[in-house]
Amino acid sequence: MLADAISSHDAPDDRLSVALRPAVERAIRTSIRSDPTFFADILYPVIGPVIRKAIAEALRTMAESFNRSLVLMFSWKYVRWRFEALRSGRPFSEVVLLHTLVYRVEQLFLLHRKSGLVLRHLSSPGVEVQDADLVSGMLTAIQDFVHDSFGGGEGALESFRVGELGVWIEQGPSTVLAAVVRGHPPADLYMLLRAQLERVELQLGPELAAFAGDPAPFQRADAVLEPCMVFASSDHA
Numbered sequence: 001m002l003a004d005a006i007s008s009h010d011a012p013d014d015r016l017s018v019a020l021r022p023a024v025e026r027a028i029r030t031s032i033r034s035d036p037t038f039f040a041d042i043l044y045p046v047i048g049p050v051i052r053k054a055i056a057e058a059l060r061t062m063a064e065s066f067n068r069s070l071v072l073m074f075s076w077k078y079v080r081w082r083f084e085a086l087r088s089g090r091p092f093s094e095v096v097l098l099h100t101l102v103y104r105v106e107q108l109f110l111l112h113r114k115s116g117l118v119l120r121h122l123s124s125p126g127v128e129v130q131d132a133d134l135v136s137g138m139l140t141a142i143q144d145f146v147h148d149s150f151g152g153g154e155g156a157l158e159s160f161r162v163g164e165l166g167v168w169i170e171q172g173p174s175t176v177l178a179a180v181v182r183g184h185p186p187a188d189l190y191m192l193l194r195a196q197l198e199r200v201e202l203q204l205g206p207e208l209a210a211f212a213g214d215p216a217p218f219q220r221a222d223a224v225l226e227p228c229m230v231f232a233s234s235d236h237a
Contacts, residue, residue, distance in 0.1 A: 041173035048198045052191050103183030104231035106165070109136060110200065110221060111176040112211055116140040119175065119211075119218040122225055139167070139178055158190075170194050172201045174208040179228060192228055199224045 032039050085092040106127045110120040116139075121132040143157050159168050168179045170193040177197045181189070200221050201208065207217040 044173055045198050045202050048194060052195060055191060056188075103181060103185035105179050105181050105185070105189075105229050107135075107180040108225055108228055109139070109176075109178040109180075110218065110225060111136055111139070111178065112208075113171065113174055113176050115211075115213075117213065117215070119215045120221050120225060122222065122229060124229060124231070139169070139176075143169075168193060170197050172197045174201060174205075177225075177228075185230075185232070189230070192230070196224050196228050 081095045082092060085095045088095070104124060106124050107129065108120075108122040109118060109132065111117065112119055116136055118132045118136045121129075123129045142160065157169055159166060161167075164182055166181045166184075168181055168185075168189060170177045170179075170190065175197060177193055177200075179189070179193055203224065204218060204221060
């Protein structure tokens with residue numbers, strides 16, 4: 001009866017909203033206190049883009065400051081790069097980064113967060129590929145070790161290095177995305193990994209909720225993950 005009354009309410013005033021607001025606010029407050037993770041998972045795809053926008057603005061400001069500092073530096077290499085920036089119309093800082101950064105995302109592992117099972121595995125051409133399930137078990141073991149040894153809490157392992165390779169880890173409510181990276185990529189790779197993982201969670205939400213060990217339904221995640229297979233090469237000559 002209450003549902004029918006609410007759906008048929010078409011009065012021009014806001015008496016219904018005023019009457020329901022205290023009860024709704026108390027219900028939301030109680031729910032958040034009892035299970036804050038539930039609301040965090042719901043808001044994850046919405047909050048992520050807002051945070052990324054703020055980070056992108058901060059990075060833009062930092063790049064502008066970096067550009068001003070580099071202008072004061074003088075060498076033949078920097079003069080050559082200055083002419084390249086003028087010729088191409090790109091910011092000087094961007095030209096410098098293109099000449100000094102070398103990196104490649106060699107492998108991507110999309111894991112089911114609760115079970116640790118591999119949902120998808122992508123690799124760059126020519127990369128020697130290890131057993132995906134073995135790598136997944138290793139990542140899970142490392143994260144469990146960090147969690148057990150350093151107090152747990154809400155934090156999670158974000159990256160670690162093995163020789164020339166780094167592993168960058170981004171976690172969502174239902175999945176984990178691990179990128180095996182050679183070299184030293186820019187910090188905004190985290191933003192790219194986070195954005196694509198959010199898209200995976202949005203587009204494959206029903207499949208993730210019903211996951212029982214079969215990774216076949218997640219093949220269409222490849223189209224979302226492929227933009228993460230980025231690289232940057234440079235010529236220092």
